[in-house]
Amino acid sequence: MDPTAEIESGLSAFGEDFRAQFAAASSEQDLRAARAELLGKKGRLTQLLKLMGKVPADKRRELGEAVNATKQEVEQSFEARLKELGAAARKADLEATPFDLSMPGRSPAPRGHLHPLTQVRDEILDTFRDLGFSVAWGPQVELESNNFTKLAFPPDHPATDMQDSFWVKVEGAPADARVLLRTHTSNVQVREMSRHEPPMAVVSGGAVFRRDDDVTHSPMFHQIEGFLVDENVSFAHLKGVLTAFAQRMYGEHVSVRFRPSYFPFVEPGAELDVECVFCTETTKGDCRVCKGTRWLEVLGCGMVHPAVLEHCNIDSERFTGFAFGLGVERVAMLRYGIPDIRVLFENDPRFLAQF
Ligand code: PHE
Numbered sequence: 001m002d003p004t005a006e007i008e009s010g011l012s013a014f015g016e017d018f019r020a021q022f023a024a025a026s027s028e029q030d031l032r033a034a035r036a037e038l039l040g041k042k043g044r045l046t047q048l049l050k051l052m053g054k055v056p057a058d059k060r061r062e063l064g065e066a067v068n069a070t071k072q073e074v075e076q077s078f079e080a081r082l083k084e085l086g087a088a089a090r091k092a093d094l095e096a097t098p099f100d101l102s103m104p105g106r107s108p109a110p111r112g113h114l115h116p117l118t119q120v121r122d123e124i125l126d127t128f129r130d131l132g133f134s135v136a137w138g139p140q141v142e143l144e145s146n147n148f149t150k151l152a153f154p155p156d157h158p159a160t161d162m163q164d165s166f167w168v169k170v171e172g173a174p175a176d177a178r179v180l181l182r183t184h185t186s187n188v189q190v191r192e193m194s195r196h197e198p199p200m201a202v203v204s205g206g207a208v209f210r211r212d213d214d215v216t217h218s219p220m221f222h223q224i225e226g227f228l229v230d231e232n233v234s235f236a237h238l239k240g241v242l243t244a245f246a247q248r249m250y251g252e253h254v255s256v257r258f259r260p261s262y263f264p265f266v267e268p269g270a271e272l273d274v275e276c277v278f279c280t281e282t283t284k285g286d287c288r289v290c291k292g293t294r295w296l297e298v299l300g301c302g303m304v305h306p307a308v309l310e311h312c313n314i315d316s317e318r319f320t321g322f323a324f325g326l327g328v329e330r331v332a333m334l335r336y337g338i339p340d341i342r343v344l345f346e347n348d349p350r351f352l353a354q355f
Contacts, residue, residue, distance in 0.1 A: 003054040007063055010048045011070050014038070018074050022081045031085060035078050045071065116355040117222055117344055120332045121205045124224050127248050128203040131241060133226060136204045138188035141168060144178040146187040150311035151265035159183055166209050166219075181209035185225035186265060189304070189323055192227075193312035198319045199230035205328065215340045222328035227304060229314065229321030235268070235303060238322035242301060246274050249331070257295065266302025266323060274298045277334070289334065296334060299326035 018038050025031035039045055048067070055063055114122070125135055148160055158164060166181040173179065188204040203226040213219050228237065239258065246256045255275040263269045276290035285292050301324035306316035329341055336355075338344065343351050 003051045004056070004059050004063065007048050007051050007055065007067070010044070011066055014044055014048070015070060015073070019077060022077055025081065025085070028082065028085055028089075031078065031081055035074070038074055039071065045074075110353065113355065115352065116332055116336070117328055119355065120335070121222060121224065121328050124249070124326075124328070124331065125203055125205055127245055128224075128226055130248075131244060133201045133203040133228075136188055136192050136202050137206060138182070138185065138191055138204055140182055140207055140209070141179060142182040142187045144180060146190045147180060147182050147184070150190045150308065151186055152305050152307045152311070153264045157264065164211055166211065183210050184208050184325060185223040186323070186325060188225050189227050189265070189308065190312060193229065193309070193314055198314060198321070199228075201228040202226065215342070216333075218329070218341050218345060220345070221341070223325050224328060225323070225325045227321055227323035229304065229309070229319050231319060233303075233320045233322060235322070238301060238303065238324070241322075242272050242299070242324060246272065246298065250274050250277055258301075261300060261302075263300055263302060265305050265308050266300075267305045269300070269302035271297055272299045272301055272324070278337075298331075299324050301325070 018034075021034045021038070022031060025034050037043055045067070052060065052063070052067075113119075129135060144160075148157070149155075153160060165183050168179045168181065170177075170179050185204055185206055185208060188202070192200065192202050192204075203224060205224045206222060207220055208223050209220050210217075211219060228241070243256050246254055254277070257273045258270040259273060261269045261271040273295040276287055276294050276296050278289040279287045279294055287294070290296055301322065304321040304323050309316040309319060309321070329344060332338065332344065333341065
């Protein structure tokens with residue numbers, strides 16, 4: 001075919017097609033794709049232009065103008081359709097069901113925090129740290145000697161019974177090296193006193209285990225242990241330190257009392273009571289927490305028994321000391337008014353989120 005005629009018929013077909021293609025494009029993306037097919041490097045118009053070289057010189061100018069005119073038409077029609085599509089999209093946006101700006105937002109996931117028992121434990125340890133005690137840790141699986149014997153428990157003491165403690169079988173252990181889950185944190189007394197020379201002031205905290213299970217007793221619970229050994233330590237020092245502790249925990253004006261009590265590893269032994277912080281004018285005599293006694297039992301304490309010092313190779317003629325132990329769960333339950341110890345271990349987020 002004659003190149004001039006070929007270009008002319010190509011242009012006229014082209015002129016009809018592009019309008020149809022632009023009109024059919026229903027999105028900006030489609031429209032741009034159609035335009036590229038027509039005007040792009042491999043587009044139909046570009047192919048036609050390649051024939052231009054074969055057109056006789058006297059026809060070229062006329063034909064060139066026709067090509068340019070078509071090109072302009074395509075561009076104009078493209079712009080017009082682009083506007084149309086934009087307007088249609090905006091109209092659809094405006095007419096769509098509006099966003100409900102009153103809907104609640106999506107809140108970020110709540111931040112975690114330490115378990116309430118860990119918070120109480122750390123607070124108690126910090127209080128003693130402020131009073132000059134250092135912090136030590138002891139194992140939960142312990143030798144009978146560190147848990148009982150060196151603490152001067154007689155061999156037939158009820159705590160050493162199968163019914164009261166969790167004994168652990170250790171393969172290949174000698175028969176006289178019996179092992180159990182520690183029943184209290186007092187094992188740390190034995191370990192630290194055997195390892196260091198007085199003077200020393202140590203606090204420790206951790207899990208302990210007893211065969212007990214009801215609303216106020218769990219087979220696993222936590223204790224804080226503290227002790228101080230030096231020359232000339234007397235019961236007055238014990239009273240001073242524990243009174244300072246009670247005042248920091250329960251308020252500067254709280255009253256305390258020491259009641260005689262018995263633990264094999266102290267002599268004399270005592271229990272520290274703190275004035276009930278739940279009694280009010282109206283509940284006095286009828287308080288459910290202290291059962292009308294107006295006092296809350298807070299911890300066991302006493303002067304370290306000379307036999308314990310000797311078992312740890314400390315000269316009991318030269319050194320004396322005091323020791324105390326308290327339950328972390330009890331402090332937490334009293335503070336937050338938690339009636340059942342078990343909720344502390346169920347890890348229900350609805351409970352934990354309250355702290
Ligand atoms: N270990 C004792 C208990 O578990 C508490 C205690 C510790 C008492 C230190 C006196 C001295 O009940």
